[in-house]
Amino acid sequence: MEILACVRRVPDTSENEIELNSAANDIQREDLVYSVNEPDNYAVEEALQIVGRIGGNVTVVTVGGEEDEEVLRREMAMGANQGVLLSDETFSGSDGKGIATILKAFVQKGHYDLILTGVQAEDGSAQVGGMLAALLDYPFASLVNSIEILDGGKLKISREIEGGTKEINEIDLPCVLSIQTGINEPRYVGMRGIRQVASVNIPTFAGPDLGIDASAVGEAAAKVKREDYFVPALGKGAEMLQGSREEIAEKLVQLLKDKGGLK
């Protein structure tokens, strides 16, 4: 099975506190630690496990710049056969539809049975997979937390819906699935693995290579634009307990006792 996994490099929220810059119009981007969007790791792991069972290849693709190669190499160190970078000045400022349009052009250059994305990225949009599927006219399912390969070019998949309930569907290939975290346990990637793929060539495609109409992507084509970042004025917020660790613990014990939190 030929599988394409779409990944993205994002600021790692487990490593960073996201704060506003001094102009209060963007996040503070200096000193941010970036990594691959966590759900995308589950998508790549799932692709690797499927190929491990039935054979095939895993290609990992991202839209971005040179700095994004590091996440492709990370996923190649996990075992992906190939990493591909889609990069062009005209791509910058694309909205979700623009990114999906770029990915569609790349998909149509090759042949993929299955396309996987992570469930969502740091902006919580959860949109590119569904848009890509619609542009390709492939079936789509979101929040997928298990995949079983059936005969006859079909998959049996489960979607995670409310309360941990699973919604079971059958879906025809080729299709696009957005992968929910927890579907598998992404394998560990050590420094040694990263070093082994450090000098592997990463094919890069620009807009003209993909036959992309520059007016269909990028900032000019984007109907949806982020204007700024801000931190909203909060409601009352929490009463923050101050003092030494011991003092805070004592205050909290009293509060818990008052509120019925202790047996």
Added chain:
Amino acid sequence: MARIFAYILHKSGVADDSPAELLAAAKKIDAVASPTAIVTGWGAELDAVCMALSGSYNEVWKIANEAITYPNAELVRKALVNVLPKDCILLVPHAHFGVDLSPGLSIKLNSAYIPDAVSIEGVEGTQLRVVRQEFGGQVSAHVSCDISAGAVINIRPGAFKPVQSAPASGRVVDKSSEAGELTARRRFLETVIAESGDVDISKQPVLVSIGRGIQEKENLAIAQELADAMGAVLSCSRPVVDAKWMPKSRQVGSSGQTVKPKVYLACGISGSFQHLVGIKGNPFIVAINKNPKAPIFQVADVGIVADMLEFLPELTNKIRELSAVSA
């Protein structure tokens, strides 16, 4: 102003919380809007929902088709593409169905898509301005959207407070014949209810809940000791289940359990909205997190900026001292 529609989800003949919330969101786009509810399904349950909605919406569009008895997003999309007028604005709750439906629907309608809007600031010319959250709620963003060719807007459940509006005596319009042929390459088979765990966290009065801040499976003992000292039960947020350190039945949130405790101790939990919607009943919330910017502090009653792995043992000791004194 474009016509506004609200897609209403329902189960067993009853709509979820969204009709009033989507009505409130529509009024933020256009204060004089009279949005139309659009409902898909089949049989008596669909009719019951449409009837109920006509009490708050002036018009209810019904799409009845046996193929969408269960809301298969691919089929519902086809029906909506055929039925919705060009350039309209469609509001959809941003839950598992909205995430499944809306991105692709916006492509097929050739309209803009805004996911997970938490607030709507209004329209200026062709631009709709909304607020979204990014980075798990650590920061918000103003987003502008060109709605001249219509828009699909996913609305965060619970973010829009229902507004008082005069009761309607709306009419139900049957649009079923316009839905077209509904066949899909994705076929719904069944839903499988999650296995219940050893403990039902939805019935516990006191929960010690742990998140990513637990860091290692070995550290679970630190939280368990606190829970034991308090007479509480351990629950968790999604990353702990993803790491397979605790079972799914202990997860609080939209894809886990809805809990209604008296006291909720959130330890090392950042407080994404998917987690927070699982906490009902206005409990006393204590948040312990080393990131002072964590969104959990916005909803907690009491906050402590600390590494849970250092603070929890201290708290456990103090509680044990107290019970030793009172014993």
